[in-house]
Amino acid sequence: MNAAWIVNGRESAVEPADRGLAYGDGLFETMARREGHIPWFDYHWQRLQTSCKRLDISCPDRSVVCSEIAALDPSSEDCIVKIIVTRGSSGRGYRPVQGASPSRIISVSPWPNYPESRYLHGIRVCHCGTRLGENSALAGMKHLCRLEQVLAQREVEATGVDEGLMRSSSGYVMSGTMSNLFLVKSNQLQTPSLHLCGVAGVMRRAVIETAVSAGISVRKRLLSVREIAEADELFLSNSVFGIWPVNAVGDKQYSIGPITRMLMDKLRIPQNTRVLNA
Amino acid sequence: MNAAWIVNGRESAVEPADRGLAYGDGLFETMARREGHIPWFDYHWQRLQTSCKRLDISCPDRSVVCSEIAALDPSSEDCIVKIIVTRGSSGRGYRPVQGASPSRIISVSPWPNYPESRYLHGIRVCHCGTRLGENSALAGMKHLCRLEQVLAQREVEATGVDEGLMRSSSGYVMSGTMSNLFLVKSNQLQTPSLHLCGVAGVMRRAVIETAVSAGISVRKRLLSVREIAEADELFLSNSVFGIWPVNAVGDKQYSIGPITRMLMDKLRIPQNTRVLNA
Numbered sequence: 001m002n003a004a005w006i007v008n009g010r011e012s013a014v015e016p017a018d019r020g021l022a023y024g025d026g027l028f029e030t031m032a033r034r035e036g037h038i039p040w041f042d043y044h045w046q047r048l049q050t051s052c053k054r055l056d057i058s059c060p061d062r063s064v065v066c067s068e069i070a071a072l073d074p075s076s077e078d079c080i081v082k083i084i085v086t087r088g089s090s091g092r093g094y095r096p097v098q099g100a101s102p103s104r105i106i107s108v109s110p111w112p113n114y115p116e117s118r119y120l121h122g123i124r125v126c127h128c129g130t131r132l133g134e135n136s137a138l139a140g141m142k143h144l145c146r147l148e149q150v151l152a153q154r155e156v157e158a159t160g161v162d163e164g165l166m167r168s169s170s171g172y173v174m175s176g177t178m179s180n181l182f183l184v185k186s187n188q189l190q191t192p193s194l195h196l197c198g199v200a201g202v203m204r205r206a207v208i209e210t211a212v213s214a215g216i217s218v219r220k221r222l223l224s225v226r227e228i229a230e231a232d233e234l235f236l237s238n239s240v241f242g243i244w245p246v247n248a249v250g251d252k253q254y255s256i257g258p259i260t261r262m263l264m265d266k267l268r269i270p271q272n273t274r275v276l277n278a
Numbered sequence: 279m280n281a282a283w284i285v286n287g288r289e290s291a292v293e294p295a296d297r298g299l300a301y302g303d304g305l306f307e308t309m310a311r312r313e314g315h316i317p318w319f320d321y322h323w324q325r326l327q328t329s330c331k332r333l334d335i336s337c338p339d340r341s342v343v344c345s346e347i348a349a350l351d352p353s354s355e356d357c358i359v360k361i362i363v364t365r366g367s368s369g370r371g372y373r374p375v376q377g378a379s380p381s382r383i384i385s386v387s388p389w390p391n392y393p394e395s396r397y398l399h400g401i402r403v404c405h406c407g408t409r410l411g412e413n414s415a416l417a418g419m420k421h422l423c424r425l426e427q428v429l430a431q432r433e434v435e436a437t438g439v440d441e442g443l444m445r446s447s448s449g450y451v452m453s454g455t456m457s458n459l460f461l462v463k464s465n466q467l468q469t470p471s472l473h474l475c476g477v478a479g480v481m482r483r484a485v486i487e488t489a490v491s492a493g494i495s496v497r498k499r500l501l502s503v504r505e506i507a508e509a510d511e512l513f514l515s516n517s518v519f520g521i522w523p524v525n526a527v528g529d530k531q532y533s534i535g536p537i538t539r540m541l542m543d544k545l546r547i548p549q550n551t552r553v554l555n556a
Binding site for chain 1: 298302306364372408431475
């Protein structure tokens with residue numbers, strides 16, 4: 001398949017005055033579509049709605065977005081669906097204009113066929129030098145201001161590993177560049193709390209809920225570089241690739257442990273996924 | 279005049295896959311054009327070039343941009359010129375694709391006729407609750423990730439003042455939402471150092487150079503809320519409005535002092551401005 005877009009239901013391009021471009025004044029969701037369904041669509045939509053509310057942007061109508069996704073790709077081919085919602089176009093200046101009409105940009109792009117070895121043997125990651133600025137007003141949202149992740153991904157590429165861990169400006173390990181981070185220590189699952197920075201990932205939520213259902217204790221807290229080094233198991237999550245075990249951070253090696261394997265098994269897409277949307 | 283745009287020299291719209299929209303992966307310059315000239319154009323261009331280099335984005339050709347500005351508005355009417363440079367379009371994912379062709383988006387918009395009273399009597403400002411995340415990798419650049427400023431401007435509007443001061447996540451007072459900050463204390467000019475966050479404003483540079491030329495000592499350092507409260511004079515700068523004296527931050531009053539007046543006089547646009555471009 002080729003990538004395709006639809007902007008506000010009809011156009012194929014974005015106005016140069018769109019505040020998403022001008023100021024990163026908007027949000028996005030990147031979703032896996034498998035066999036015609038988007039697993040976790042409810043979770044994506046809840047995050048989008050909650051974040052729109054925080055930014056005071058009108059959230060688009062869910063049924064309109066769903067019908068636009070179906071129109072863009074009527075096949076059941078596996079693909080990536082992305083929704084961008086911005087505050088819309090306005091004149092110059094940071095101040096939002098009251099009553100501006102938000103923009104919605106829906107796109108589909110080919111399914112990334114990640115190597116199976118990443119699931120079987122895990123991935124190598126590095127610690128990125130690029131930090132995440134701490135700002136509780138933005139923490140948790142998947143907003144459009146992602147230059148930190150772009151710079152960190154350049155480091156990942158230069159290092160030749162599969163993904164990179166990002167620390168906050170105070171030095172806490174917060175997440176991967178495009179994924180959330182989990183560690184297992186003494187049979188407890190831990191993941192960074194996201195009140196300072198980071199994205200509250202949809203797969204992070206699914207991992208936490210699945211672990212709790214399986215009787216595993218889950219703790220959200222700020223994690224240090226040392227705690228990462230001393231973890232029994234380490235894995236990354238996002239809603240496209242699911243779960244990737246980490247087999248190395250720099251020189252430190254990890255084996256793929258039982259809790260990681262159990263969560264991977266329960267959350268494997270598409271086999272065992274709860275399909276939440278229509 | 280009406281606002282007008284030109285995208286990559288010909289189009290009037292932006293591709294939905296542009297990384298400026300997707301990730302804030304780009305830069306901008308907002309410039310005053312007075313009587314057909316852009317004062318400080320050299321400074322704007324130098325900042326754009328330096329920032330492009332930091333982000334590894336190819337800077338557009340200066341002569342092409344200048345001719346596009348002239349084509350967009352051949353009159354000598356006062357207006358605002360904005361240049362956006364992005365890393366261009368790419369597939370999904372934060373990682374920049376090697377050899378992508380950057381986008382340039384030039385726009386003109388009407389001159390904002392700020393009330394003369396702001397220059398004569400000063401402005402009222404508030405301390406915003408929205409903080410600036412600290413990240414030395416982004417500090418100084420006028421990149422497209424401006425959601426913090428958008429949220430802060432909502433506070434300024436709600437408070438009913440003219441501009442707002444923003445603190446970094448550690449609590450240092452860094453700038454206005456759309457301006458740089460200066461204070462005078464014991465005849466010394468001080469302005470926040472920008473190694474943690476903030477934009478290295480073109481008018482900030484001009485103010486510093488003008489002050490040094492006039493024999494005034496200038497210090498760049500991190501400033502506390504208390505130091506703002508104890509300042510003898512306070513003013514804000516940007517390259518569109520020039521210098522606005524601050525007459526109040528919340529309940530604290532300031533009078534417009536001799537150093538502020540001297541700098542306003544030397545930097546008044548268009549009368550005494552060094553016209554640096556063709």
